[in-house]
Amino acid sequence: MVIFYDEDCILCKRFKQALQLIDSKKQINFRSIYDENVYLEYPQLTFEQCEQEIHMLSEGKVFKGGEVIQELLKVIPGVKKFAWLIEKDSSKSALDAFYGQINDMRGMQKKKCFRCGSKRKRHYHEGEL
DSSP: OEEEEOTTOHHHHHHHHHHHHHOTTOOOEEEETTOTHHHHHOTTOOHHHHHHSOEEEETTEEEETHHHHHHHHHHOHHHHTTGGGGSSHHHHHHHHHHHHHHHHHHHHHHHBOTTTOOBOSSOOOTTOO
Protein backbone atom coordinates (compact mmCIF):
# COMPACT_ATOMS: atom_id res chain seq x y z
CA MET A 1 0.00 0.00 0.00
CA VAL A 2 1.12 3.54 -0.74
CA ILE A 3 0.19 6.68 1.18
CA PHE A 4 0.61 9.99 -0.60
CA TYR A 5 1.38 12.71 1.92
CA ASP A 6 2.25 16.41 2.03
CA GLU A 7 5.88 16.58 3.10
CA ASP A 8 5.52 20.32 3.76
CA CYS A 9 2.78 19.82 6.34
CA ILE A 10 3.96 19.21 9.91
CA LEU A 11 0.73 17.34 10.73
CA CYS A 12 1.24 15.05 7.74
CA LYS A 13 4.88 14.43 8.65
CA ARG A 14 3.90 13.52 12.22
CA PHE A 15 1.18 11.17 10.93
CA LYS A 16 3.76 9.52 8.65
CA GLN A 17 6.21 9.11 11.55
CA ALA A 18 3.53 7.58 13.78
CA LEU A 19 2.53 5.09 11.09
CA GLN A 20 6.16 4.15 10.46
CA LEU A 21 6.55 3.36 14.15
CA ILE A 22 3.56 1.03 14.29
CA ASP A 23 3.94 -0.52 10.83
CA SER A 24 6.13 -3.38 12.03
CA LYS A 25 5.58 -5.38 8.83
CA LYS A 26 6.59 -2.38 6.69
CA GLN A 27 3.41 -2.61 4.63
CA ILE A 28 3.20 1.10 3.90
CA ASN A 29 5.25 3.02 1.38
CA PHE A 30 5.11 6.79 1.57
CA ARG A 31 5.34 9.12 -1.41
CA SER A 32 5.41 12.89 -1.39
CA ILE A 33 2.62 14.62 -3.28
CA TYR A 34 5.33 16.98 -4.60
CA ASP A 35 7.12 14.16 -6.44
CA GLU A 36 6.08 14.66 -10.07
CA ASN A 37 6.85 11.00 -10.83
CA VAL A 38 3.95 10.00 -8.58
CA TYR A 39 1.44 11.24 -11.15
CA LEU A 40 3.24 9.42 -13.97
CA GLU A 41 3.29 6.15 -11.98
CA TYR A 42 -0.26 6.57 -10.68
CA PRO A 43 -2.26 8.36 -13.40
CA GLN A 44 -5.49 7.88 -11.43
CA LEU A 45 -4.22 10.58 -9.04
CA THR A 46 -3.75 14.30 -9.56
CA PHE A 47 -1.73 16.75 -7.53
CA GLU A 48 -4.84 18.86 -6.96
CA GLN A 49 -6.71 15.91 -5.42
CA CYS A 50 -3.77 14.82 -3.28
CA GLU A 51 -3.18 18.37 -2.07
CA GLN A 52 -6.79 18.56 -0.84
CA GLU A 53 -6.75 15.36 1.26
CA ILE A 54 -4.70 12.29 2.02
CA HIS A 55 -4.79 9.48 -0.55
CA MET A 56 -3.81 5.83 -0.27
CA LEU A 57 -3.54 3.16 -2.94
CA SER A 58 -4.08 -0.41 -1.78
CA GLU A 59 -4.69 -3.47 -3.92
CA GLY A 60 -5.44 -1.26 -6.93
CA LYS A 61 -8.07 0.74 -5.07
CA VAL A 62 -7.80 4.45 -4.23
CA PHE A 63 -8.87 5.57 -0.75
CA LYS A 64 -9.05 9.20 0.31
CA GLY A 65 -9.71 11.24 3.42
CA GLY A 66 -11.40 9.33 6.22
CA GLU A 67 -11.40 6.15 4.10
CA VAL A 68 -7.62 5.99 4.57
CA ILE A 69 -8.02 5.90 8.35
CA GLN A 70 -10.69 3.20 8.08
CA GLU A 71 -8.49 1.03 5.86
CA LEU A 72 -5.47 1.46 8.12
CA LEU A 73 -7.60 0.36 11.08
CA LYS A 74 -8.32 -2.88 9.23
CA VAL A 75 -4.80 -3.66 8.03
CA ILE A 76 -1.99 -2.39 10.27
CA PRO A 77 -1.41 -4.58 13.36
CA GLY A 78 -0.56 -1.63 15.61
CA VAL A 79 -3.73 0.16 14.53
CA LYS A 80 -5.94 -2.95 14.24
CA LYS A 81 -6.73 -2.94 17.95
CA PHE A 82 -8.81 0.19 17.29
CA ALA A 83 -10.79 -1.51 14.48
CA TRP A 84 -13.84 -1.70 16.76
CA LEU A 85 -14.14 2.05 16.15
CA ILE A 86 -15.41 1.45 12.62
CA GLU A 87 -17.84 -1.38 13.31
CA LYS A 88 -20.85 0.96 13.36
CA ASP A 89 -21.90 3.61 10.89
CA SER A 90 -21.97 6.22 13.66
CA SER A 91 -18.33 5.44 14.44
CA LYS A 92 -17.40 5.79 10.77
CA SER A 93 -19.14 9.16 10.73
CA ALA A 94 -17.18 10.20 13.83
CA LEU A 95 -13.90 9.16 12.18
CA ASP A 96 -14.82 11.12 9.06
CA ALA A 97 -15.64 14.17 11.20
CA PHE A 98 -12.34 13.80 13.08
CA TYR A 99 -10.44 13.53 9.80
CA GLY A 100 -12.33 16.57 8.49
CA GLN A 101 -11.24 18.65 11.49
CA ILE A 102 -7.60 17.58 11.07
CA ASN A 103 -7.73 18.32 7.35
CA ASP A 104 -9.22 21.77 8.07
CA MET A 105 -6.32 22.45 10.47
CA ARG A 106 -3.92 21.29 7.78
CA GLY A 107 -5.49 23.73 5.31
CA MET A 108 -5.15 26.61 7.76
CA GLN A 109 -1.55 25.63 8.50
CA LYS A 110 -0.73 25.64 4.79
CA LYS A 111 -2.10 29.18 4.47
CA LYS A 112 -0.48 30.61 7.57
CA CYS A 113 2.33 29.37 9.77
CA PHE A 114 1.10 28.52 13.29
CA ARG A 115 4.52 29.36 14.70
CA CYS A 116 5.34 32.73 13.21
CA GLY A 117 2.09 33.83 11.53
CA SER A 118 3.64 34.47 8.13
CA LYS A 119 1.94 33.35 4.97
CA ARG A 120 3.67 30.22 3.87
CA LYS A 121 4.63 28.38 0.81
CA ARG A 122 7.01 25.56 1.71
CA HIS A 123 8.66 27.38 4.61
CA TYR A 124 10.42 25.80 7.56
CA HIS A 125 11.70 26.79 10.98
CA GLU A 126 14.99 25.55 12.35
CA GLY A 127 14.56 22.21 14.08
CA GLU A 128 11.35 21.23 12.23
CA LEU A 129 11.21 17.76 10.78
